[in-house]
Amino acid sequence: MIGSGFGNISIMTRSLAWAIICFLVLPITVVFAVSVTDRHYLSLPESGVSFQYYRNLFGSGPWLTSILQSFVIACASTAVAVVAGTLCAIGCWRLGSRASDLVRMLMLAPIMVPTIVYALGIYQFWIDLRLLDTYAGLIxxxxxxxxxxVVITVSTALAGFDPRLEQASLSLGASMGQTLRLVIIPNIMPGVVSGLIFAFIHSWDELVLALFIAGRAVFTLPRRMWDGINESLDPTMAAVAAVLIAVTVSLLCADAYVRSRRGS
Amino acid sequence: MLGPSGSGKTTLLMMIAGFVQPDRGGIHLGGQPITHLPPEARNFGMVFQGYALFPHLSVFDNVAFPLKVRRRPRAEIEEKVKAALDLVKLTTQSQRLPRQLSGGQQQRVALARALVFTPHLLLLDEPLSALDKKLRAELQEELKRLHRKLGLSFIYVTHDQDEALSMSDRIVVMSDGRLVEQGTPLELYDRPRTAFVADFLGKSNFVRGRVESHVEGGFVFSGGGARFMQQIRDAKPDIGSGVTVALRPEKLSILAPGAESDNRLSGVVREWNYFGSEFRILVDTPSCGPISVALPAWNAGVSPEVGQSLELGWSAGAGMEVQEA
Incomplete structure (x- = not known):
């Protein structure tokens, strides 16, 4: 159905679209080529394909520790963000007043303020709270x-939610808690799942905060990559990047799948 | 509850349901104040405009919802949901999702869901407005049947006067957020007290004038240079005071030459329409402006023509004295 409109698009538009797609995607594909290099520095493979750096990655203690740490931190912070963000979005939606618009704006502040400014602030704050270089601090x-x-995706899902369903649930004798659990959440699930995936990706490849408030005990994957690039041009980095891209793409595919299943 | 759109009937229903808090006044059910109760504690079934079925739940789970949130045992839920679906003749579709059902079927599910927990009261917010005419008539009959069978009070909001007349035991007419008049359908149609109800519940012509003299059981008033006789309603109006008399189009007749009538009014046919069962004729009268007349087609006596002069007549008891605004 979507494809039926393509016939009318001029060749110009189509080639431009493909050029932009290539510009966006091609540099990423280079990473895959580099990750199977047979040489000792970051370069394209010369005489053959070698998986030595993947072996290196999955056989090395520090890299695996970092992957595990990043995963734990991403899972924990995602759980907190999804619960807090969903409840916040639902609260704003229920109030529906000027004040709730303000709250929603305030909730978006963390992505509007430059991360480095934000990281500095947190750094100062965490010193006093003794949260520097701890899991809790980074989570x-x-x-x-x-x-x-999460607030953005859940708010979008709520915009399409019929408020009469909530009224219906209450009139049928459900408490607010039951209404939330049995009616509202199931109907905005696609938005919650999208928010979850974005929050996970955000934590999974976040570098600036990790640079500022962690460094010794907590050493996340992006942080180790950063150090690796600064200190040596080890091609293991490309292997890590390839793995990261694969994880991210599969998460996005999961998101698309959830949406399409809901939409049908 | 009947009223034009924007008259506040849905808001009033929402107050009864507990979704809107009244600024002043209270709500009582059987003498008990319920104003402070939240919607979930009122135990009222409600059928929403557009049904508001839960799209992620099957028909069975939609109907079971009020019982599940009340934590009833599973066997009881099964049994009651079956009975409720039986009541609305939907037993075979219980595993479908709401979007797989037609509008009429969705309506039945909404009804079953609102009745399954034996509520104290059933509230219906224009439940049939989304359905086509034939289906609407069918479901109207079914609602009346259910109402008789269950012996439960229904509060039914509609803007459709025919629906209100045919389905109600009592009608409350609302306009501009106010209750204008209430009574049985017969009282409101036959003896409306206000010009608004006389014109909103069916159509009415209005004849306005000043009282000239009192006669036995009635009074004479004049308007636009003509004199009319009118039966009294409660008390004789003061001589010299203004009166408005509402006249149903179907209570007017066309007088044969020389026929006797309490009131007569001559005019010229401006336009006419044929509706199978009746003619509707709009007559321009010099003293009272345009007057609309409905005549049973089989017994019209004349076949109307535009520009034809004729004389309208009605008895002193046909009109109804009403209050303006």
Missing amino acids: IAHAVTGIPY
């Missing part, structure tokens, strides 16, 4: 910066 920071994504 909280990632959760707060992940909330906006």
Whole structure:
């Protein structure tokens, strides 16, 4: 159905669209080529394809520790962000007043303020709270910066939610808690899942905060990549990047799948 | 509850349901104040405009919802949901999702869901407005049947006067956020007290004038240079005071030459329409402006023509004295 309109598009428009897609996607594909290089520095493969750096990645303690740390932090901060962001979006939607617009704006602040400014602020704050270089410190920071994504996607889902369903549920004797659990959440699930995926990706590849407030005990994957690029041009980095891209793409595919299943 | 759109009937229903808090006054059910109760504690069934079925739940789960949130045992839920679906003749479709059903079927599910927990009261907000005419008539009959069978009070909001007349035991007419008049359909149609109800519930012509003299059981008033006789309603109006008399189009007749009548009014046919069962004729009268007349087609006596002069007549008891605004 979507394809039926393509016949009318001129060749100009079509080639421009493809050029932009290539511009966006091609640099990423280079990473895959580099990750299978047979040489000792970041370069394209010369005489053959080698998976030594993948072996290196999955056989090395520090890299695996970082992947595990990043995963734990991403999961925990996503859980916090999804619960807080969903409740916030539902609260704003129910109030529906000027004040709630303001709250929603405020919730978006973490992605409007430059991350580096934000990271500096958190750094100062975390010194006093003794949260520097702890899981809790990074999880909280990632959760707060992940909330906006959840608020946006859940608010969008709520915009298409018929408020009469809530009234119907209440009139049928359900408490507000039951209405939330049995009626509102199931109907905005696609928005919640999208928010969850975005919040996870956000934490998974977040570098600036990790640079400022962690460094020794907590050493996330992006942080290790950053150090790796600064210190040595180890092609393991490309292998890591390839793995990261694969994870991200599969998450986005999951998101698209959830949406399409809901839409049908 | 009947009224034009924007008259506040849905808002009033929402107050009864508990979704809107009144600024002043209270709501009582059987003598008990319920104003402070939240909607979920009122135990009122409600059928919404557009049905508001839960799109993610099957027909069965939609109907079971009020019982599940009340934590009834599973066997009881099964049994009651079956009975409710039986009541609205929908037993075979219980595993479908709402979007797989037709409008009429969705309406029945909404009804079953609102009745399954034996509510104290059933509230219906223009439940049939989205359906076509034939289906609407069918469901009207079914609602009346259910009403008789269950012996439960229904509060039914509509802007359709025919629906209100044919389905109600009592009608409350609203306009501009106010209750204008209430009574049985017969009282409101036959003896409206206000010009608004006389014109909104069916159509009316209005003859206005000043009282000239009192006669036995009635009074004479004059308007636009003509004199009319009118039966009294409650008390004789003061001589010299203004009166408005509402005249149903079907209570007017066309007088044969030389026929006797309490009131007569001559005019010229401006336009006429044929509706199968009746003629509707619009007559321009010099003293009272345009007057509309409905005549049973089989017994019209004349076949109307534009520009034809004729004389209208009605008895002193046919008109109804009403209050303006």
